Amino acid sequence: MEYVFGNNLLNKVDMKIVSFIPIKLNNQRLPGKNTMLLNGRPMCDYIFKTICQVNSIDENYVYCSDEAIKEYMPKEMTFLKRDTYLDGFQVKGLEIIDRFVKDVDADIYVLTHVTQPFTKASSIETALQKVVSGEYDSAFSAIELQDYMWKDGKPFNYDMKNIVRTQDLDPIYMETGAFFIFRKEVFTELGQRIGSKPYMHVIDQFEAVDVDTAEDFEFAKAVALYMSQTK
Template identity: 55%
Template sequence: MKTVAFVPIKLNSQRLPHKNILPFGDKPLCWHVINELINVKQIDEVYVYCSDEKIINYIPKEAKFLKRNPNLDGDLVKGFDIYKSFIDTVGADIYVLAHTTSPFLKSSTISSALLKMIESNYDSAFSAKKVQTFAWFDNKPINYDLNDIPRTQDIEPIYVETSGFFMFKQDVFTKHQRRIGFNPYIQEIDEYEAVDIDTKEDYEFALKLIKTLNENGREQHV
């Protein structure tokens, strides 16, 4: 069974210019999640999917570069079209889609989810943050009864997808055009791994977080 990880990257990001190659710790932002993927022993190949060969200067040497069509860099291009282009080019039984904007994601977390897929009957997996609080949608509570308010510790938790990773078997995508299948495993991640960098404010917060983690001696990988 072949497992391939791929990280789509474009260098002309809108909200935070040059986001993927900004300094983060002692490496570029994009380097971190790619390095964690490389350290997952169940992954056979790790690809960076980018239209600009300059990205090679910012990624671990063990990662493979695959040049994509520059048309896929457009602001209105959907992620699905990028994923399909890659999957049409590189064959695998299981794909691991990861994003550079989750630099605190750990290889052990990725490996844990992947092993669940390999050893069990899950057809996909994704990273999510557990939220156990009073939640509303469309002006209505979604996980508690207004007439019988539970204790916070007894409330039904909800799980919020993060951009960290999505794993799926080949036919989940090729047959059903989905990155989450019909029997997914939800890999719960902590507050640090759930950090997602899309804006200048996100980036500045993450830099402060690195500093705090270093000062407190907490184990982390940036």
């Protein structure tokens, strides 16, 4: 089976799919968070193990400037040393993507983050297959919100004179950082991690847990404990 990607004709069996997890060990808001123990496991171990379960991916990379991360990596992953410049607090995510795409050539890239430890392999696989099919040029994770929203001091999605039940509101979707999947052309031609024809994969609230602060980490610990007890 063949797919047309931009001006390139690719055979499905010839596609190269790589994942990369950008990680730094000098976090500002919560120092050392990426390797802190979360229910007895380093937080990075969650997404490391998850991404290795996605069989469609050919190569899995940890993109980090500090080789100390190697002791946390499973053998199925490859360490790729990045410039320490990318650890700067003012560096934008698109800069990190740009450097990785230049370092590692692929047809499809899968970007995941350590800070969303409860991302499911099945969610990544489902979204990835949508991009592989050629129907979509990219995919991203989102959560569905159905509640009374305000913007600029005014109701955004409801009429105060005719308040409907929350379940009857039109849903609003919030992009999360669980994963971004994109064809190479999406980034090299548009400079974006989401293309012009994206697939939006709705994830649950557990998958959407994002750890940035000490409070977030405490919440994630409670979620991790709950999930371990309900398996």
